[in-house]
Amino acid sequence: MVEPLCPYFGECGGCTFQHIPYDAQLENKRKELASHIEFQDIKVFSGAAYHYRNRMDFVFHPGGLGLRKKGKWHQIKDIPECVISDERLNNLLKEVRSFFQKPDSFDLKKHNGTLKYAVIRTPSEDSSVSFVLNEESSSREVVEQKIGEFAAKTTANNIIITFVPPKTDASVSEEFIRVKGSDMLKESYLGREFLYSVQGFFQNNHAMAEQMQEYCHDLFNKYQTKNAHLLDLYGGVGTFGIINASLFKTVTIVESVPGCIDAAKQNIQKNNTTNASALLLNAKTLKKLELRSPLFVLTDPPRSGMHPKTIEELGRLRPEVIIYVSCNVQQLGRDVKKFSDYDIKSAALFDLFPQTPHSEAVIELVRKR
Template identity: 30%
Template sequence: MRGVIERLSDEGLGILRDGRREILVPHTAPGDTVEVLRWRRKKRKLIATEFKVLEPSPIRTEPKCPYFGRCGGCLLQHIPYEEQLRFKASKLSKYMGLNVNVIPSPKIYGHRNRVDIVISTTGIGFRRYGTWWEAVDIEECPVFGDSSGKVLKALREFIEDEKLSLYDIRKNGGFLRYIVIREGKFTGELMVNLVTKEGNLPESFPDYFPFASSIYWSVNRSDSDVSYGDVERFWGNPFIREKLNDVLYLIHPNSFFQTNSYQAVNLVKKVTELVDGEKILDLYSGVGTFGVYLAKRGFNVEGIEINPFAVEMANKNAELNGVKAKFRVGSDKDVENLSEYDTVIVDPPRAGLHPKLIRKILRDEPEKIIYVSCNPKTLSENLSALGEKYRVENAIGLDMFPHTPHVEAIVELRKV
């Protein structure tokens, strides 16, 4: 089957039509003439697994990363950044039913502050696109930056010197599973977290990473293919720090933080600009990214988060910055009277707001809601439900994830 790629799907795959049949072709651009030789079916979609680009689109650009097209980390490096932004703006506008501009990322390489690198018998790097068992061997990751190369070089020396076994996901065998690198882009502090199965880690491990501020060994005791585990031991500092404007945040191996620090500055600034009143509820508050930043600017902030460890980190961040924001463990379904707050900030997981919380918002009628979302589909569904009593005052897109199809949105809602 051959033809011209019409446009990109929401997932960033090129769409090739053959009558009423649609095949999704990864790593292609609108305007490419392609020939698809093989495809597979995934969740009622056809995805090309073997194809040729017969004639490249005039909009194509040369990817910076030598692993592009094999590595599953980036899908859009072959598309100029301005086109990526147009694609994301179009995607947001489609779901929201209004024109939404997307703020570009201040950096499009070296911007990620976290990468989770697979250590496996098939390679040390990222999963090959379309597979769950194979890894593409890499020397460094351009979207993370130069320190990824230093860490991977040291890791390979450690493996060679100590003759350590690598994980085989198909057999659930081997010792080393992941190495996670985190970096404070504004502080220069670096964390290395080695994730293994149960076993004995050679005492020499920290000696290979003298350039790291914090070194961790975590044990994944499950069969699940995840890049975190129980902390077994650490060397150096227990945390690294990141700074967004004048606010410092502590980062632990098991805590979530926005992965693009440069754009996270714009994210917290935009949310702050939209807040009204004095008393703020920060729902799904995580480590206090919004709450601590707002408290530093004089707002009276209460944060609620279901993850006890994240709450502990949020309170540490409040203490570190000398602010009085209070964070507590709680579920989005069991929030108290929302009408007490001038502004309610919600930053839910990809699944969106729980139906019980939507009903509670509609019953309590807080004056303003600021909705932060990384999933346009569930955002659209939630806005439709909230539209019974709220109108959209403002909507902004932010490109937190250059070279991927993902986009963040901030929506300002006011009671009708």
């Protein structure tokens, strides 16, 4: 047992592993992954144990901003500073708290009030605050004006206002307005620059995510891929596909979220990746594509894992190698067992989420001969 760094440990609902020594956290996560995939030789990659996050969704309450209390979704613990968040994010949190000292906060039980969330993001080369408002609030215009005043003073590069229904607990929406800067953020991995939506998914631990990108690139680099084709499944804004494009003859990025595909196409152009294409497609309808051999696959599905139809189609396509990136080791274990024609050649764990039970895993699956 160790003394938690956070003074709100036990009250706040997050970071439940702070009382466990970090080396023990890593070993516990390694053992869990090994148990689920039935493979013991796992490389473990870790970085900063605190001050690593570059995205936080803070909840407004009458006294300021905070996070949900442990086991009490409707109660908010006031959080002046978050110890897993990076310095720039905490500085923006202070700016928001200082400006909105008595906010017209949304009541989680009565479903009235205006301000629901402040989503703060601080990628290494950019920053944003997304204010999430109750779209039915009668005070919307007053709050929007106040956010405009904040935008003129804040050090954040980008400010947007997002509107959600009162009974929808979400911090993203297609209904939004841009107040300052852009609705897109930029980040760099391994010398390549990527754009993604202020409201979109992107890894929140830059240092570890970049290590994971480099690791996957090195895995592919071991194979003869000059005349091979890469399928980047659940490809998001195209990071894996674009970073590995120099190794392959062609790259096909498949993603089902229109905004991500739009960003992927921009990123292909921005990085002059002439052999890559981005397609709007649900991975479960993969059979609609005409894919050439030899084929290599990188798949990075959501926590729910890969759709059975996707796995079935990959079985028919018989790629040489499948690199499976997963944020849910339990689901990974279930999915890997379905690839009966493949052996696990290597496995790695990347601790993108210290002080929590979560991690990322990368499994190298090689087709049996």
